[in-house]
Structure formats: structure tokens, C-alpha cells
Amino acid sequence: MLEIISGRSVKKLDADFISDRGITSHRLMENAAQAFCDWFEKKYHRNDRIGICCGHGNNGGDGLAIARLLWRKGFDVVVFLVGDHDNASADCRLNRELLPDKLPAVSLTEEDIQHIEFDFDVIIDALLGIGVNRPLSGDFLALVKRLNRLIHVNKIAVDIPSGLPSDECVEGDAFIADITISFQFPKYSLLFPEHAGFVGHLKVANIGISQPFFGQFSEGKYYLQYKDVAKRHLRFGRFSHKGDFGKVLVCGGSYGSMGALKMAATASLRTGSGLVTCLAPKCGMGILQSSLPEAQVLTGEGENELAGSVDSESLSRFDAIGIGPGMGTSQTSSCFLGKFLENYKGPLVIDADGINILAKQPGLLNYLNENVILTPHVKEFERLVGPCQNHKERLDKALEFSMKHGCILILKGAHTAISLPNGKQYFNSTGNKHMATGGSGDVLTGMITSFLGQGYSVENAAVCGVYQHGLAGQIASKNRLRGTIASDIVEAIPRTYILLKID
Numbered sequence: 001m002l003e004i005i006s007g008r009s010v011k012k013l014d015a016d017f018i019s020d021r022g023i024t025s026h027r028l029m030e031n032a033a034q035a036f037c038d039w040f041e042k043k044y045h046r047n048d049r050i051g052i053c054c055g056h057g058n059n060g061g062d063g064l065a066i067a068r069l070l071w072r073k074g075f076d077v078v079v080f081l082v083g084d085h086d087n088a089s090a091d092c093r094l095n096r097e098l099l100p101d102k103l104p105a106v107s108l109t110e111e112d113i114q115h116i117e118f119d120f121d122v123i124i125d126a127l128l129g130i131g132v133n134r135p136l137s138g139d140f141l142a143l144v145k146r147l148n149r150l151i152h153v154n155k156i157a158v159d160i161p162s163g164l165p166s167d168e169c170v171e172g173d174a175f176i177a178d179i180t181i182s183f184q185f186p187k188y189s190l191l192f193p194e195h196a197g198f199v200g201h202l203k204v205a206n207i208g209i210s211q212p213f214f215g216q217f218s219e220g221k222y223y224l225q226y227k228d229v230a231k232r233h234l235r236f237g238r239f240s241h242k243g244d245f246g247k248v249l250v251c252g253g254s255y256g257s258m259g260a261l262k263m264a265a266t267a268s269l270r271t272g273s274g275l276v277t278c279l280a281p282k283c284g285m286g287i288l289q290s291s292l293p294e295a296q297v298l299t300g301e302g303e304n305e306l307a308g309s310v311d312s313e314s315l316s317r318f319d320a321i322g323i324g325p326g327m328g329t330s331q332t333s334s335c336f337l338g339k340f341l342e343n344y345k346g347p348l349v350i351d352a353d354g355i356n357i358l359a360k361q362p363g364l365l366n367y368l369n370e371n372v373i374l375t376p377h378v379k380e381f382e383r384l385v386g387p388c389q390n391h392k393e394r395l396d397k398a399l400e401f402s403m404k405h406g407c408i409l410i411l412k413g414a415h416t417a418i419s420l421p422n423g424k425q426y427f428n429s430t431g432n433k434h435m436a437t438g439g440s441g442d443v444l445t446g447m448i449t450s451f452l453g454q455g456y457s458v459e460n461a462a463v464c465g466v467y468q469h470g471l472a473g474q475i476a477s478k479n480r481l482r483g484t485i486a487s488d489i490v491e492a493i494p495r496t497y498i499l500l501k502i503d
């Protein structure tokens, strides 16, 4: 996992690393520039015209080092200097001195910015990094606005788009990047949906600062990586039988919303559950039996919605339960959820209308415990905790909720956040915009329920479910783009095991 620390800790982190390794800060900047160029070289051509805009701090220093390295590799580079370069940071100054004589470097005034022609294929933004401490103004603002208006240009931000603060929501303008290459770890604010339009595609470049150096600055926030997930998986042997893969129950559905339950149940099967049973109102029997023959179907007392109660003995036959998809929020289904929570204390995922009912009946929150995972999307979450001003507040409240109720809370969206009762928060690195489609959340519920049923700890079920759900979305949308539907995500689940090399 990549530890996410606050921008104000980065200077100290760098200082510790530099002194421990006996290297200079210039060397660390060189590593960062090299990591950027290694990625850049694979993606762009020598005949692309590249404009690199450099401020007077260390972000500008990165830009100048990148310019030198790309120039040496034969790229066509022009540097633009903005800000107070007479008082530039030491490493920025050094990198300016190291620029080859023949590499064009143009100092820009606010006046120049209005008139100069930016005829480039690629613009690299190294104006400001995490040292930004006020909204953009003057020549920085003028240049950012000008660059944002350019079309048919690939725009890349170094570390963070200029103008975005590392840990807060932006006020005013910022550079609008197609791609952001963040050094060592994604800066916290790059994960906020408010900033998605500025960040573009997010990539993290390793500059060699190893994990132990982050320890003292830890804020308990982590960015999930492939290898963290693979090692959380249980391995099953040659003699495993369907009992080992778990018996799960998925409860939900109502007249007109049976697809949600079917989607969750299919996802459980595709994730590997040995036996999947659906508990639905009577109207679901025919639909579920004919559309999903691999699942068993039980019907409750209600005709069109779940009603009455299920005794604890029947529920205890299952290794895990997922409840909520398509169940509706009527008085009848609310009563059903209340009785269910009274009778079942095992591993549980509560999603969708299950969460909406909790929001309407806060007394039910007393049933939450360390076996429970809640999976709200942003709107469901705000119904639960009240309106939030921005995503930062949402993330803070998600953690607060998880710690208060002792359960895991998964706040769905781009970079889905998994909040744990121990105060940690994991951010997902998989998934894409094509997953924003009806039923996608039901698929996640089915996947996590399946992992719980297979004997995964609640934390591992949440992490593996969220990560693999995103991966399945990426696979499913590769050739379908905005035409991706939730069933495609379900179909792609087995491929995620192939990528993770888990059988």
C-alpha cells in the first residue's frame, strides 16, 4: 500500500530520506525527473513539440530537470519560466544552471502570456506543486488560464496540477491536466471528485522513498496496490469442496426491482461462492429461478416486497449475508430489516435500500458491529450522516461513522474509500467512469458477501471486493466504454482472478 501523507509532511520526509541515504536534495529531484521521463518516453514521440512551464519552487525545479533529461534524449523541448526566478529555490536554480545552452528557455511576463503562441503537442505543467499556499493570481493565473484554453494539446501535470492544494479543496483556478504524474504517493486532494476534472488520469511514479520513512508521518491513509490485494486472498487446496467456498444468502428485491438481487447473487457466484441462496418476495421466485439456475431461491411472506421475519436459526445456516439490493424502503421492508438485524449477528453487507432504511430509522444503527460492512454511494451516505460541503468532509465523516459504530464503511465512487473502525482509510486505485451504471453497486455487494462467505476477514473481504470490482470494471469496459453495463462487470470477475494469479 502506498501511504498518503499530508503535503506539509513531505519536506520533512524528504529531509529524513536524504540524510539517511547520504544523498543531496538535488539527487532526489533528479530521481523524480527521471521517473517522470521513463514514463514519458514510452508514451510520446521524439517529434512531439513539448512546452514545459516552470515556476520558481521545487516543482519548477522538477520541470527544469525534466526538460534537460528529455532534451538529452532528443525530444523537442521549450522551457517557459514564470514567477520570481531571482529568488528561486536552490534546486530550481541549480537545474536552471544545468539547462543545456541550446535548450530554449523563455521568461514570461503577464503581458507575454497574452500574446505568445503556444504551438505544442504536449504541455508539461511544473508551475506549482504542493507548496502552493494561496489561490493563483498574477502571471501564474494568467498562464494557467491560457493553457487551460489550449485545445488539441496533451497536458501533463508534474506531481499535482498547479493551483490545487495537496490536502484541501481548491479555491479558484488550477491547471486542467489530462494526466497527473504524482511522485511517490497520490497527494490526498487528487482523490477528491471535485478535482477529477483537474487531475485527469492519475499515475504514481516511484522516486525511491521506501515505506519505513513514511511511518512517523502516518495519518492512516493508504492507496491500494495490486500486491496488497493479492496477498489478502485465501488459497484453496486440491481437496476443497463447495462448503469451503461458503454458503451465502443475498436478500432483497421487490416488484420491479428484482434485477438488483439477481445481479448481486450472480456476482457472488462469479466471485467463487459454493452455494448462493436468494431471499426475495414471492414475485421474485420465477424471475430468479429462470434467470439464475445456479442459485437457490427462498421467498419470504410478502408478495411484492420482503415482509415478516426470518428466524435466527435459518439465518445461521449461512456463512455470510448481503442485504439491501432492490428491497425498497416501505414500512414493510423497514420492519423486515429491523427483525433481520435483531436475528442475525454474522458477517453482513448492508447496501442500497438497506442503508436508506438505516437512514430513516437511526435506531437500527445500534445493530451495527464489527461483522458489518456498509456500502453507500455518496447520496446514500449523506442520507445517513447529513449533507457534506465537500468530499473531504465526507471522508472525515465516513471515518467518524466507522469508528463510532465499529463497522466498516465503504464510500463508493472514484477512488472508493474503505473506512475501518481502527481509524485507517484505504483508497481504491482501480475502476473507471464506465462503471457508473445501474447495478454496479449490487455487483460489489455480491462480491464482498462472497468473500465473507469464503471465510475472509471483514477487512480483507472489503479490500478484495472493492479492488477486484474496480478491476472487473476496467476489464469489462475495455471494448465497451460507455456501453458497459453491470452484467458485463459480473462477467469480468473471473478475469480478475487471472490477473491476480489466484485460482
Ligand SMILES: NC(=O)C1=CN([C@@H]2O[C@H](COP(=O)(O)OP(=O)(O)OC[C@H]3O[C@@H](n4cnc5c(N)ncnc54)[C@H](OP(=O)(O)O)[C@@H]3O)[C@@H](O)[C@H]2O)[C@H](O)CC1
Binding pocket: 010, 014, 028, 029, 032, 055, 056, 057, 058, 059, 060, 061, 062, 083, 089, 127, 128, 129, 130, 131, 132, 133, 134, 135, 136, 137, 140, 158, 159, 160, 183, 184
Ligand atoms: N518527495 C517528493 O514528493 C518530492 C517533490 N518534489 C517537488 O517539490 C514540490 C514542492 O516544492 P516546493 O518548493 O515546496 O513548492 P512549490 O514548487 O509548489 O512552490 C514554490 C513556492 O511558490 C510560492 N507560491 C505558493 N503559492 C503560490 C501562488 N498561488 N502563486 C505564486 N507563487 C506561489 C511559495 O512561495 P512564497 O514565498 O511566494 O509563499 C512556494 O514556496 C513538489 O510538488 C514536487 O513537485 C521534489 O522535486 C523532490 C521530492
Ligand SMILES: [K+]
Binding pocket: 059, 125, 126, 127, 128, 129, 157, 158, 159, 160, 161, 162
Ligand atoms: K504542477
